[in-house]
Amino acid sequence: MTAGTLAQGEATGTFYIASSLAAALDALNDYGPEGAAFAGGTWIMRAPIRHQPLKTRHVAIGKIPELTEIRIGTDAIEIGAAVTHAALASALADLPDFAVLTAAAGRSANPAIRSLATIGGNLATSDFSAADCVPALLCLDAQIEVSSRSGRERMSLEAFLTQRSTLAPGRLLTKIVVQRSRHKTAHARLPLRKAGDYPVAIVSLSFDVDTANYVRAARIAIGSVETVARRWDRLEAALLDRPLAPARAADVAAELAGEFVGRESVEVPPWYRVSVLPRLVRRATAAALGA
Structure with missing residues (x-):
């Protein structure tokens, strides 16, 4: 690996460029709590703005081949953790079964951020509640690979979200695996303003419908409304075994929206995040149906 220094605000820390995944895991393990992985840096570099202390040591992983690959197979796709949003959106653009993830990666933040x-x-930053790709991958039932010097572990995204802030030093998210299907998927977001970077609320969904348009399976995930994105189990259950229609989906969402408690923020009041959910459910359902 190559060593150097990185100045960030008023802090200067050691910055190592790992030439391989093994080297990166070794460095992160050796650095312990003072170390952090550095890929695009779009969240880390703004830590001083959030009045958060920077780690004293960073390990650059953005050039490790294994982490920058996207493998598209007949049964599943594998996405390296250092793949950028722009690269992901481009790679999946012609795969209709991943429309939800293409939209999430291709519309998040702004073009400059998406390229880095x-x-x-996006998945590992526990302090960022408005990540577009988290609900998109939740509705796709994604699996997460976490690596360390002792091996690799596969877990559901739901499980990863509950433990990401407490991962032991030396453990690193390295891959996302998503099974392929013929489900209808879509992603809808309401930005803070017309050209806003961060969404007030996000609805990502995946439907399996039969030839009569009856819902056989549903996975609906909500992001940015609460601190952590999660599945909307009651809405999924209410739509099963019925014809899929945007208006009805929105009506049911309005009846059930009270189970969400909007997060506090300086941008919008908590109630507003919840109030827009039926509209986003309608929009996402219509998009999934191609309407």
């Missing part, structure tokens, strides 16, 4: 921000960083 990585999918792994």
Whole structure:
């Protein structure tokens, strides 16, 4: 690996460029709590703005081949953690079964951020509640690979979200695996303003419908409304075994929206995040149906 220094605000820390995944894991393990992986850096570099202390040591992983690959197979796709949002959106653009993830990666933040921000960083940053790719991958039932010097572990994205802030030093999200299907998927977001970077609320969904348009399976995930994105189980259950229609989906969402408690922020009041959910459910359902 190559060593150097990185000045960030008023802090200067050691910055190592790892030439391989093994080297990166070794460095992160050796640095312990003072170390952090550095890929796109779009969240880390703004830590001083959030009045958060920087780690004293960073390990650059953005050039490791294994982490920057996208493998598209007949049964599943594998996405390296250092793949950027722009690269992911481009790679999946012609795959209709991944429309939800293409939209999430291709519309998040702004073009400059999308060219640098990585999918792994989007999932691993526990302090960022407005990540577009988290609900998109939740509705796709994604699996997460976490690596360390002792091996690799596969877990559901739901499980990863509950433990990402407490991962032991030396453990690193390295891959996302998503099974392929013929489900209808879509992603809808309401930005803070017309050209806003961060969404007030996000609805990502995946439907399996039969030839009569009856819902056989549904996965609906909500992001940015609460601190952590999650599945909307009751809405999924209410739509099963019925014809899929945007208006009805929105009506049911309005009846059930009270189970969400909007997060506090300086941008919008908590109630507003919840109030827009039925509209986003309608929009996402219509998009999934091609309407």
